[in-house]
Amino acid sequence: MPGINYFYPEFEVVRNDARCIRCQVCARQCANEVHSYDPERDLMLSDESKCVNCQRCVSLCPTRALKIVKSDCRLRENANWEGDTIREVYKQALSGGVLLSSMGNPKNYPVYWDKILINASQVTNPSIDPLREPMETRVFLGKKPEKLERDENGNLKCELTPQLELSMPVMFSAMSYGSISYNAHESLARASKELGIYYNTGEGGLHEDFYVYGPNTIVQVASGRFGVHRDYMEAGAAVEIKMGQGAKPGIGGHLPGTKVGPDVSRTRMIPEGSDAISPAPHHDIYSIEDLRQLVYSIKEATGHKKPVIVKVAAVHNIAAIASGIARSGADIIAIDGFRGGTGAAPTRIRDSVGIPIELALAAVDQRLRDEGIRGNVSLVVGGSIRSSADVVKAIALGADACYIATAALLALGCHLCRTCQTGNCNWGIATQKPELVKRLNPDLGYKRLVNLMTAWNHEIKELMGGMGINSIEALRGNRLMLRGVGLTDAELRILGISHAGE
Amino acid sequence: MKRVYVNEKWCLGCHLCEYNCAFANSGETDMAKALRGKVIHPRLHIEGQGEIHYAVSCRHCTDPLCVKSCISGALSIQDGTVKIDHDKCVGCLTCVLVCPYGAVAPGPDGAATKCELCLENACGAPACAAGCPNNAIVYEEREEASA
Ligand code: SF4
Ligand code: SF4
Ligand code: SF4
Ligand code: SF4
Numbered sequence: 057m058p059g060i061n062y063f064y065p066e067f068e069v070v071r072n073d074a075r076c077i078r079c080q081v082c083a084r085q086c087a088n089e090v091h092s093y094d095p096e097r098d099l100m101l102s103d104e105s106k107c108v109n110c111q112r113c114v115s116l117c118p119t120r121a122l123k124i125v126k127s128d129c130r131l132r133e134n135a136n137w138e139g140d141t142i143r144e145v146y147k148q149a150l151s152g153g154v155l156l157s158s159m160g161n162p163k164n165y166p167v168y169w170d171k172i173l174i175n176a177s178q179v180t181n182p183s184i185d186p187l188r189e190p191m192e193t194r195v196f197l198g199k200k201p202e203k204l205e206r207d208e209n210g211n212l213k214c215e216l217t218p219q220l221e222l223s224m225p226v227m228f229s230a231m232s233y234g235s236i237s238y239n240a241h242e243s244l245a246r247a248s249k250e251l252g253i254y255y256n257t258g259e260g261g262l263h264e265d266f267y268v269y270g271p272n273t274i275v276q277v278a279s280g281r282f283g284v285h286r287d288y289m290e291a292g293a294a295v296e297i298k299m300g301q302g303a304k305p306g307i308g309g310h311l312p313g314t315k316v317g318p319d320v321s322r323t324r325m326i327p328e329g330s331d332a333i334s335p336a337p338h339h340d341i342y343s344i345e346d347l348r349q350l351v352y353s354i355k356e357a358t359g360h361k362k363p364v365i366v367k368v369a370a371v372h373n374i375a376a377i378a379s380g381i382a383r384s385g386a387d388i389i390a391i392d393g394f395r396g397g398t399g400a401a402p403t404r405i406r407d408s409v410g411i412p413i414e415l416a417l418a419a420v421d422q423r424l425r426d427e428g429i430r431g432n433v434s435l436v437v438g439g440s441i442r443s444s445a446d447v448v449k450a451i452a453l454g455a456d457a458c459y460i461a462t463a464a465l466l467a468l469g470c471h472l473c474r475t476c477q478t479g480n481c482n483w484g485i486a487t488q489k490p491e492l493v494k495r496l497n498p499d500l501g502y503k504r505l506v507n508l509m510t511a512w513n514h515e516i517k518e519l520m521g522g523m524g525i526n527s528i529e530a531l532r533g534n535r536l537m538l539r540g541v542g543l544t545d546a547e548l549r550i551l552g553i554s555h556a557g558e
Numbered sequence: 559m560k561r562v563y564v565n566e567k568w569c570l571g572c573h574l575c576e577y578n579c580a581f582a583n584s585g586e587t588d589m590a591k592a593l594r595g596k597v598i599h600p601r602l603h604i605e606g607q608g609e610i611h612y613a614v615s616c617r618h619c620t621d622p623l624c625v626k627s628c629i630s631g632a633l634s635i636q637d638g639t640v641k642i643d644h645d646k647c648v649g650c651l652t653c654v655l656v657c658p659y660g661a662v663a664p665g666p667d668g669a670a671t672k673c674e675l676c677l678e679n680a681c682g683a684p685a686c687a688a689g690c691p692n693n694a695i696v697y698e699e700r701e702e703a704s705a
Contacts (some may be wrong), residue, residue, distance in 0.1 A: 077593040079577045086572070098595075116691060118577055119590045202690045497568045497692045 061144045063202070064129045067109045069102035075121035076100055081271055082113035082122060087480045087492055101213045110473035112482035135332075144403070155403035158476035158486070160303060160395040160440055160462055161400060163407050164365040167395075168414035168547070169446045173295055173556055175537045176522040183524050186517035190528040193224045193516055195244035195457055197434040198363045198387045217387060218363045220274075220294055223252035224513040225528055226447060227504075228368070229392075229438045229459030230276050230298065232260030234311045234332065235399030235476070236465075237493040240444045243468055243501030245269035250502070251509050256459075257283075259298060259309060261323040267291045274365065277354065279308055280334030286357070295354050296365035297347070299338065302396025302439040305369035305410045308334040310400065315488045316481055331477045344380035351385040363387035370394060370439065371409075380431045382424055391416050393439025399486055400477035412451065413439040418551045421454025421533060444515035453551065454492035454533040467508045468501045559638045560699050562602075562675065562684050564613050569604070569665040569694035571611030576597035576600035582676050582685035597619035599665050600696075602686055613686065613695045616640060616661040616673040624662055626673075632670070641674050 069090060080102060083091040088106040091113060093099075109124045131139050144155055177183040184191070207211040228244045241263065244255040249272045256274040261283015266273070275292030277284050289295055302305065311320075311332035321328040341347050343421035351364050366381045367390035368374070374391065381389050393413025397404065417437045424430040437450050438459030447458050466472070469483040476486035484496030516528070525531050539556040540548050548555055577593060586592035602615035618640050619664040625633040625640060632646035633653060642662075647669040653662045654670060665671035674682045675697075687697040 075590040075594075077577065077590055079573065079593075081572050081574055081577075084572050116572065116574065118574060118581075118689070121590070494568065494609075495570055495692060497694075500693055 057150055062150075063143065065104075065105040065127055067104055067115075067124050068127050069104045069107060070123045070125055071100060072121045072551060073101065075119040077121075080117060081116050081118065084481065085112050085116050087482050102452050108473045108475045108478075109471075110475070110482045111471045113348050124449075131171030132270045156400055156477045157403040157406050157474060158398055158400050159472055159474045160397045161407050162474070165394075167440075168412055168543075168551065169442070169449055171541050171543050171547075172414070172449050172551070172553065173539050173541060174448060174452070174519060174523065175446065177524040177537070181524045183371055184521040184526050186514075186521040189521075189526065191520060192516040192529070193513055193520075195222050195225045195528055196220065197222065197436065197456055199433060200431040203433055213275075215394050218294075220254060220363055220388070221252075224256065224516065225424060225451060225455075226437070226441075226509060226510065226512060227253050227274070227457060227459055228255035229390075229396075229461040230256040230258035230274075230280075230296065230301075231399075231461055231465075232276075232309075232311070232316055233323055234260040234488070236485055237481075237487055237496060238263065238265075238319065239493055239496040239498050239501065240465070240468055241266060242498040243496065243505055244464065245272065246498060246502035247505035247509070248272040250506050254293060256296060257292070259283075260311070260320070260332075261325065262288050262291055263319065263323045276367075277350075278334050279336070280332060282326065282332055282334065285325070289354070292362065294363045294365055294540045295358060296367050296390065297338075297354070297386075298367045299341070299347075300367070300369035300371075300392070301398065301399035302392030302394050302410055302413070303395075304371045304401040304405045305371050306336060307402070307405060308336045310334075312479070313494050317488050320488060344383040344384055347381065347386075348384040351535055355385070365390050365436070367392060368412055369396075370411045372411060374411070374416045375419040377409065378420040378435075379423055379427055379429070382427075382429045386433060388434045388436055389420070390436040390438065390497055391420060392459070393437070395440035396438055397440075397465075399477070414449075415547075415550050417450060417455055418535075425533075432468060444512040445519065447512065448516055448519045448531070451528060451531050452534050452537045453553075454535075455506050463508070464505060467504045468496060470517065522551075559618075559698055561618060562615050562673070562687055563696050563698060563700060564615070565696065566610070566612035566693050567694075568692045569606070569611040569613060570622065570692055571604055571606055572691065573604050574689055575613055575695055577640065578685040579673075579687035582679050582681045583660060583671075583678070585688060597666075599663065599671060601661075601663070601671055603660070603663075614660055614688075615686065615695075616657075617659055618673075618675070623656045623658065627652050627656045639675050639677060641678070642670060642672050644669050645672075 076351050080378045092101050092108045114122045127327050158192045196219040199217045223313045233241050245266050248255040254274050259276050259278030270291035273292045274294045275297045277297040279454050313329045313331045365388040366386040394410030434456040436457045437455045441458045441460050480488040484493050535552050581589045581592050582597035584592035602613050622640050630646050630648045632643045649668040662670050662672045681690050684697045
């Protein structure tokens with residue numbers, strides 16, 4: 057649009073000239089073309105207006121000559137009209153469009169994990185040293201029998217409905233091929249196999265090269281049904297019906313046509329270059345009864361051999377919704393909190409729709425217990441699980457396992473610049489451009505994922521040992537192990553925990 | 559024997575290896591001091607076009623043409639590594655001409671320079687491989703026969 061540009065660049069590129077050796081690595085590595093070399097003056101130049109603060113150049117500069125800082129050129133202070141709020145108005149006045157963002161909600165809402173503390177044993181009950189004594193972090197996800205049953209000869213009936221076995225209570229959550237790159241998918245798949253956990257295809261289908269990782273793959277069926285066919289369903293260890301996503305509850309997905317190259321097109325079974333738009337609702341699901349039909353259609357289609365997961369976003373009446381899902385025949389409910397990540401979402405929805413996963417989890421676990429149907433399903437929670445401590449707190453609040461995605465991407469090099477929607481990811485993760493995808497070598501990527509999960513598993517064991525608990529099953533829903541700090545009575549009541557000191 | 563191998567598929571053409579090489583062989587401890595304002599003479603080179611890049615460095619051949627053709631005996635094989643004695647080199651650059659990989663190059667003072675696997679400098683192991691961000695150049699043992 058003609059007229060004045062209201063924007064002053066958000067970041068500054070600070071180059072220490074005494075250190076800069078003019079190697080131009082920064083210029084070659086920044087896909088946003090911020091850096092350039094001027095041979096006449098033998099100077100490196102920067103156009104900071106294009107910088108998204110992804111820190112690729114910072115990480116690769118061999119002399120540590122670079123840093124990216126927040127510009128201190130600012131609008132007049134105003135506690136009501138903050139700089140970002142004003143800039144968003146400017147942006148929309150320029151574009152006339154919906155604001156788009158990516159990754160999780162960055163706003164300053166309370167993070168309940170950080171207001172919950174974990175117990176440890178002292179004097180009256182012994183703690184356990186995980187380095188000396190066995191510690192079990194393996195979990196099985198799926199419907200659990202209500203009671204022991206014996207056949208006519210008095211032998212135990214051991215037939216269970218299909219279960220997922222996880223070596224530790226963490227899985228990589230849904231990220232579609234299209235929203236993330238081939239190499240990112242390969243890293244997740246290989247790491248899951250090595251770790252004995254699962255990754256999730258997201259709604260973009262399964263690339264033919266990754267069928268070999270099927271036993272560690274959860275295949276998703278979303279409202280757009282992209283890439284869903286018989287072999288796909290059969291390839292996975294479990295099938296997930298995606299009803300919603302924490303970052304954008306109530307709306308569908310949109311993968312721009314520019315990201316739909318030959319491979320993505322084949323995998324999604326849509327024409328090359330076409331926008332992949334998944335509708336907000338599943339057009340065949342308007343009730344729990346409809347959901348039940350889809351759950352059973354999938355079970356029929358896969359010979360009742362695979363657990364079915366129903367994934368929903370954490371919204372206001374999540375407990376009632378989960379109660380319905382637990383009666384729909386689903387084996388696992390996955391709940392995604394409002395901080396969950398995304399490759400692209402309307403900013404307003406990402407930042408102001410949904411509820412925190414901590415409250416949703418506590419409410420759902422309690423409701424299912426009150427109704428005597430907790431054993432019908434396993435609960436998997438995601439939406440910003442950032443560390444092993446978050447995992448332990450989630451399990452103690454009632455989860456069977458956690459889904460992580462942002463943490464996994466961080467392990468792969470993501471620097472949370474939150475510009476995935478541009479498709480220009482300098483780290484080779486949220487992009488389909490071959491020259492950028494190449495930057496993520498899965499040989500290195502998968503190893504970092506394995507390291508991260510191995511480290512978390514050690515920490516989970518340490519925390520469990522401290523509590524005198526040697527099996528993750530004994531921690532699940534053990535809210536006595538948790539105390540709140542700085543929480544209101546309502547928050548404590550919903551979380552079902554006492555205040556610290558009580 | 560451990561050698562430097564190139565995984566062309568993963569090379570980004572960032573040229574970091576060239577700078578790491580020049581630094582490793584500079585004898586300096588600070589990279590900026592070693593390389594700022596200087597023309598670098600790395601012992602490997604990034605070649606390529608468009609989106610394809612790869613590092614070209616000495617293969618440390620078992621039957622090296624450079625050693626055979628050196629008129630002053632400056633090039634020799636020591637423990638499987640092809641080395642160059644800077645003081646013996648007369649700068650005729652026959653080695654540059656005959657190396658089928660283009661792995662020998664004239665140095666700043668006219669004498670030839672080539673990769674000695676960083677065994678002679680303070681690194682002790684190839685700096686190019688150690689500094690590559692994407693495993694596009696690696697130093698490892700492989701079961702294949704060399705030229
Ligand atoms: S990468 Fe660092 S040293 Fe190289 S040109 Fe850029 S700022 Fe200078
Ligand atoms: S966009 Fe990333 S790579 Fe480019 S200048 Fe900014 S921080 Fe560096
Ligand atoms: S450092 Fe590695 S990726 Fe970069 S140019 Fe050299 S070999 Fe290629
Ligand atoms: S091994 Fe050392 S000398 Fe040889 S190319 Fe690599 S960095 Fe240069």
